[in-house]
Amino acid sequence: xxxxxxxxWTHLEEERLQxxxxxxxxxxxxxxxxxxxxxxxxxxxxxxxxxxxxxxxNFNLNADTVSVAEGSPLSAEQKAALRQTLRVFHPWxxxxxxxxxxxxxxxxxxxxxxQRVRPHLADLRGRKVLDIGCGSGYHxxxxxxxxxxxxxxxxxxxxxxxxxxxMKHFIGPQVPAYFLPLTLEQLPVSTKGGAxxxxxSMGVLYHRRxxxxxxxxxxxxxRAGGELVLETLVVPESFGQLLVxxxxxxxxxxxxFLPSVPELEIWLRRCGLVNVRCVDLxxxxxxxxxxxxWMEWNSLQSFLDPQDHNKTIExxxxxxxxxxxxxxxx
Numbered sequence: 001x002x003x004x005x006x007x008x009w010t011h012l013e014e015e016r017l018q019x020x021x022x023x024x025x026x027x028x029x030x031x032x033x034x035x036x037x038x039x040x041x042x043x044x045x046x047x048x049x050x051x052x053x054x055x056x057x058n059f060n061l062n063a064d065t066v067s068v069a070e071g072s073p074l075s076a077e078q079k080a081a082l083r084q085t086l087r088v089f090h091p092w093x094x095x096x097x098x099x100x101x102x103x104x105x106x107x108x109x110x111x112x113x114x115q116r117v118r119p120h121l122a123d124l125r126g127r128k129v130l131d132i133g134c135g136s137g138y139h140x141x142x143x144x145x146x147x148x149x150x151x152x153x154x155x156x157x158x159x160x161x162x163x164x165x166x167m168k169h170f171i172g173p174q175v176p177a178y179f180l181p182l183t184l185e186q187l188p189v190s191t192k193g194g195a196x197x198x199x200x201s202m203g204v205l206y207h208r209r210x211x212x213x214x215x216x217x218x219x220x221x222x223r224a225g226g227e228l229v230l231e232t233l234v235v236p237e238s239f240g241q242l243l244v245x246x247x248x249x250x251x252x253x254x255x256x257f258l259p260s261v262p263e264l265e266i267w268l269r270r271c272g273l274v275n276v277r278c279v280d281l282x283x284x285x286x287x288x289x290x291x292x293x294w295m296e297w298n299s300l301q302s303f304l305d306p307q308d309h310n311k312t313i314e315x316x317x318x319x320x321x322x323x324x325x326x327x328x329x330x
Contacts, residue, residue: 001044016194018194027186031158039159043278046089060145066206067097096111099167111138128152134164193224198227205230211267215268218230233321247314248312281323282321283318283321
């Protein structure tokens with residue numbers, strides 16, 4: 001895994017990223033040697049099998065399905081073996097992907113979210129982009145497809161890291177996309193300010209016990225005038241100002257604060273962000289998040305009231321997602 005970072009360090013020559021260059025190697029080394037993760041050996045073995053396949057001649061990061069393919073198709077035997085190896089990385093939650101014409105139909109149609117978010121973003125060409133809670137890296141690949149100078153995803157899940165490295169192997173090192181198996185809180189912060197032009201946090205805020213701290217930590221990674229894209233669960237204004245689930249929300253225990261959009265706007269302005277606006281509001285459907293052969297566990301349909309999909313199984317408002325875009329002051 002460490003070879004993934006060999007070219008990464010050359011992107012950290014900017015003064016504001018010097019703390020990253022100094023502190024990240026040890027943090028990554030610690031993250032790659034966790035105790036008690038019984039799945040890691042079989043993931044690493046499967047990743048070694050993936051590396052027996054050559055780098056793809058063709059890849060497409062700008063289509064709804066992020067895809068890699070050889071110039072000539074694999075034999076039926078090769079394709080069957082590759083499919084079996086890709087299945088080792090179950091569950092595949094964010095996508096979709098196509099690897100040598102093997103379609104990985106992930107739990108989430110993450111391309112639908114990207115279609116809602118992308119029209120409201122600044123041009124990513126030549127920018128430094130940071131994606132917090134990047135999952136398998138689907139959105140990171142879509143960002144990388146737009147020509148940024150650097151695209152960095154951050155997520156502590158080693159399963160997601162391995163899924164990302166599957167695609168990284170086939171796409172190759174020429175695309176400057178990297179995955180850090182860390183948390184936002186672990187990222188060093190320069191005293192001279194952040195270095196990133198655009199920072200994404202999509203599907204993270206409601207998992208944080210201190211959402212205000214999360215916003216400040218995102219802001220700390222942005223340069224002056226940088227763009228924050230925050231996507232999170234909210235409640236309808238008709239529900240009230242804020243929902244704090246008493247126990248579970250849609251069967252998730254790690255959901256803490258679901259504000260209304262006006263309340264979330266206040267949070268962002270209170271943290272010193274400007275030009276705050278909600279650019280999209282969308283209720284998640286059972287077509288966007290569902291069980292598939294690549295994610296065989298229960299999904300959204302099991303977490304909603306079977307008689308009324310506008311409510312969770314606990315009786316709360318069904319998942320409603322807001323996309324907020326704002327900036328740090330110049």
